[in-house]
Amino acid sequence: MALRYKVDVIQLLKDSGYSTYTIRKEKLIIENMLQKLRNNQMVSWATLDTICRLTHSQPGDILEYVPDEDEK
Numbered sequence: 001m002a003l004r005y006k007v008d009v010i011q012l013l014k015d016s017g018y019s020t021y022t023i024r025k026e027k028l029i030i031e032n033m034l035q036k037l038r039n040n041q042m043v044s045w046a047t048l049d050t051i052c053r054l055t056h057s058q059p060g061d062i063l064e065y066v067p068d069e070d071e072k
Contacts (some may be wrong), residue, residue, distance in 0.1 A: 002065055002066055002067055002068055003042060003063050003064070003065055003066075004040075004063070004064060004066055005040060005062060005063060005064075006061070006062060006063060006064045007061070007062060009037045009051060009062060010034075010037055010038060012051075012055050012057070012062070013051065013054060013055060015055075016054055016055040016056070018054055018055075020034060028050060028054065029047055029050055029051070030047075033047045048062070048063075
């Protein structure tokens with residue numbers, strides 16, 4: 001996939017005051033999406049929206065487009 005994370009999203013959430021415990025307890029992001037974030041896998045647009053809201057970020061602050069080798 002040509003999209004990848006520019007930052008450690010879990011750390012970004014922690015820096016914004018949201019530990020994974022708090023996120024799970026308040027049901028801000030579902031567990032399987034947290035697991036995907038831990039494994040550097042892409043999450044749903046709804047989850048990305050939540051991350052941007054919680055961290056006061058734009059999607060471009062979190063994601064970047066990197067062309068695949070065959071696209072270069």
